[in-house]
Amino acid sequence: MKHYYVTTPIYYVNDAPHVGHAYTTLACDVLARFMRLDGARVHFLTGTDEHGQKVEKAAAAAGMTPQAFTDKVSQNFRALAKALNISNDDFIRTTEARHIKSSQAIWRAIAANKSPKGRDNIYLGKYAGWYAVRDEAFYGENELVTGPDGKKRAPSGAEVEWVEEPSYFFRLSDWQDWLIAYYETENPGFIGPVSRRNEAISFVRQGLTDLSISRTTFKWGVPVPDAPDHIMYVWLDALTNYITAVGYPDTKTDLFSIFWPADLHMVGKDIVRFHAVYWPAFLKAAGIAPPQRVFAHGWWTVEGQKMSKSLGNVVEPNALIARYGLDPVRYFLLREVPFGQDGDFSHAAMVRRLNTDLANDLGNLAQRVLSFVAKNAGGAVSQPGALTAADEKLLGAARNLLPAVRAELAEQLFHKALDALWQVVGDANRYIDEQAPWTLRKTDPARMSTVLYALTETLRRLGLLLQPFMPDAMAKLLDQLAIPADARDFAAFERALVAGTALPAPQGIFPRYVEEGEATAGKGGQKGR
RNA sequence: GGCGGCGUAGCUCAGUGGUAGAGCAGGGGAAUCAUAAUCCCUUGGUCGGGGGUUCAAAUCCCUCCGCCGCUACCA
Numbered sequence: 001m002k003h004y005y006v007t008t009p010i011y012y013v014n015d016a017p018h019v020g021h022a023y024t025t026l027a028c029d030v031l032a033r034f035m036r037l038d039g040a041r042v043h044f045l046t047g048t049d050e051h052g053q054k055v056e057k058a059a060a061a062a063g064m065t066p067q068a069f070t071d072k073v074s075q076n077f078r079a080l081a082k083a084l085n086i087s088n089d090d091f092i093r094t095t096e097a098r099h100i101k102s103s104q105a106i107w108r109a110i111a112a113n114k115s116p117k118g119r120d121n122i123y124l125g126k127y128a129g130w131y132a133v134r135d136e137a138f139y140g141e142n143e144l145v146t147g148p149d150g151k152k153r154a155p156s157g158a159e160v161e162w163v164e165e166p167s168y169f170f171r172l173s174d175w176q177d178w179l180i181a182y183y184e185t186e187n188p189g190f191i192g193p194v195s196r197r198n199e200a201i202s203f204v205r206q207g208l209t210d211l212s213i214s215r216t217t218f219k220w221g222v223p224v225p226d227a228p229d230h231i232m233y234v235w236l237d238a239l240t241n242y243i244t245a246v247g248y249p250d251t252k253t254d255l256f257s258i259f260w261p262a263d264l265h266m267v268g269k270d271i272v273r274f275h276a277v278y279w280p281a282f283l284k285a286a287g288i289a290p291p292q293r294v295f296a297h298g299w300w301t302v303e304g305q306k307m308s309k310s311l312g313n314v315v316e317p318n319a320l321i322a323r324y325g326l327d328p329v330r331y332f333l334l335r336e337v338p339f340g341q342d343g344d345f346s347h348a349a350m351v352r353r354l355n356t357d358l359a360n361d362l363g364n365l366a367q368r369v370l371s372f373v374a375k376n377a378g379g380a381v382s383q384p385g386a387l388t389a390a391d392e393k394l395l396g397a398a399r400n401l402l403p404a405v406r407a408e409l410a411e412q413l414f415h416k417a418l419d420a421l422w423q424v425v426g427d428a429n430r431y432i433d434e435q436a437p438w439t440l441r442k443t444d445p446a447r448m449s450t451v452l453y454a455l456t457e458t459l460r461r462l463g464l465l466l467q468p469f470m471p472d473a474m475a476k477l478l479d480q481l482a483i484p485a486d487a488r489d490f491a492a493f494e495r496a497l498v499a500g501t502a503l504p505a506p507q508g509i510f511p512r513y514v515e516e517g518e519a520t521a522g523k524g525g526q527k528g529r
Numbered sequence: 530g531g532c533g534g535c536g537u538a539g540c541u542c543a544g545u546g547g548u549a550g551a552g553c554a555g556g557g558g559a560a561u562c563a564u565a566a567u568c569c570c571u572u573g574g575u576c577g578g579g580g581g582u583u584c585a586a587a588u589c590c591c592u593c594c595g596c597c598g599c600u601a602c603c604a
Contacts (some may be wrong), residue, residue: 017544199599202532206600269598338542342597349541352553360566369564376562419552433560433568441562506562 002040005259008322008489012048013073014058017080020316029265033468037489043259045245047092048074052234053133056220066220092245097144103222111287115174121285127167127212136156168214175281191276192295200276228248239279260292269296272522274489295412327470328354334414352512363510369455370506383499384453394431399463
């Protein structure tokens with residue numbers, strides 16, 4: 001049986017969920033749903049990252065223990081997944097016992113092995129430098145700016161403090177050659193898109209320095225094995241979630257043996273380095289296979305501006321869903337922008353996609369076909385006669401969509417998959433106009449029947465393939481085509497509609513978005529007569 | 530500073546040597562099954578500027594301008 005393991009990053013608990021989180025999770029959800037329908041056993045993981053000094057401080061500020069604080073805010077991300085109709089199989093929290101155990105196990109495994117140059121992978125040293133709690137990162141002296149208040153700040157604007165403490169280091173510098181070989185020879189498709197791959201390669205090529213992987217100045221983290229004064233660096237802890245969730249350190253379980261290495265870690269472009277450089281090195285050092293692929297998507301701006309708390313323009317997923325509906329939002333986010341590039345979320349663009357692609361092109365196609373069948377073909381699947389070249393062409397285009405969409409999604413090209421699907425939506429609209437069943441009704445009822453059959457069959461295939469993107473809307477469409485529950489996966493893609501099957505009364509799937517205050521007659525948009 | 534990318538129709542972008550493309554927006558028409566939806570036709574670009582190679586350049590080379598990403602660092 002095919003299998004597919006896809007992960008979102010674990011989200012930092014004290015962030016408020018915004019459209020960026022929704023985007024990442026949504027992309028994974030579409031892949032997970034597609035693979036399940038395509039017959040794969042799927043494990044889809046998301047969760048929350050709950051350790052680190054920032055969380056410790058936020059909890060203190062809220063007058064709570066870190067555990068109570070994270071118990072509370074972690075719910076925000078479970079709620080987000082629910083609101084987006086996400087089909088994750090597991091939700092991991094880094095504060096869970098299974099994860100503490102797993103993180104300590106990977107530490108021990110890394111420490112037990114030698115680097116490619118025969119040295120210890122982990123050694124005790126001392127770290128001294130400027131540290132920004134907010135960024136969870138160290139900065140060089142020269143990067144800092146001194147503000148008018150006399151405080152030193154990182155380029156990000158975060159306050160920094162001088163930190164000098166004993167620290168364990170990971171001998172990343174010895175892994176450079178192995179990483180390059182992994183990117184270029186062993187797994188050329190490891191990082192996508194290509195622009196990010198090039199950046200990662202050039203970063204590794206210029207030389208790697210050893211990485212500080214423990215801290216002693218705060219407590220909220222996973223204790224380093226046999227060194228209780230130290231807690232593990234948040235990123236080593238966080239990345240390990242991907243193997244925790246499939247049972248590590250118990251590598252003999254079904255979960256681990258079936259699903260590891262992961263097929264895809266979906267990430268935002270800001271965390272490519274952690275996933276594409278540190279993570280494979282940590283894993284290899286621990287004697288564990290690295291993941292198959294890391295894909296970094298872009299950022300959303302809003303109405304042309306960067307999203308930020310200070311601008312007050314952070315887009316909350318719930319607000320979008322309330323305004324436009326869940327499935328239109330899901331569609332928009334994956335259709336509007338070439339996946340991997342940055343994009344802009346604007347009300348105008350959202351409405352354009354909703355009204356043009358969903359209401360006019362697809363929704364209206366379904367409505368005109370199904371209501372015609374209801375009124376003029378006895379409300380049942382029509383009996384086809386001999387097929388003409390035009391019929392074959394439409395049906396063939398619809399049939400070819402499965403391999404086409406499968407190929408695009410194998411490379412996370414959501415926008416291209418949707419574009420291919422909409423080509424056929426257009427084909428069907430052209431076909432119905434050319435065949436004009438409303439004329440055939442009077443002149444050639446048998447031919448009309450064949451035309452309606454070809455159209456409903458095309459709708460069936462479109463509905464099946466669009467389920468991963470818009471599960472609720474496509475369930476409605478497939479209901480209206482009387483497709484039984486056991487005929488909605490891709491194994492049933494060739495199981496054509498049966499003539500004579502009664503169809504329920506058609507209902508609109510995608511209502512048009514009408515601006516507030518705009519009359520139902522529209523304003524000046526009327527063409528022709 | 531180094532490496533890389535981008536700059537093509539009003540907007541978003543595709544197109545990597547051989548007569549400039551798509552979607553949306555704009556204009557005209559057809560049809561009337563349908564969510565005032567659909568279909569057809571159409572306006573529109575000296576492909577950032579300049580120079581070069583070539584029979585031929587959006588496409589290759591040089592240079593300049595503008596924007597962006599990664600990364601390094603200076604006095």
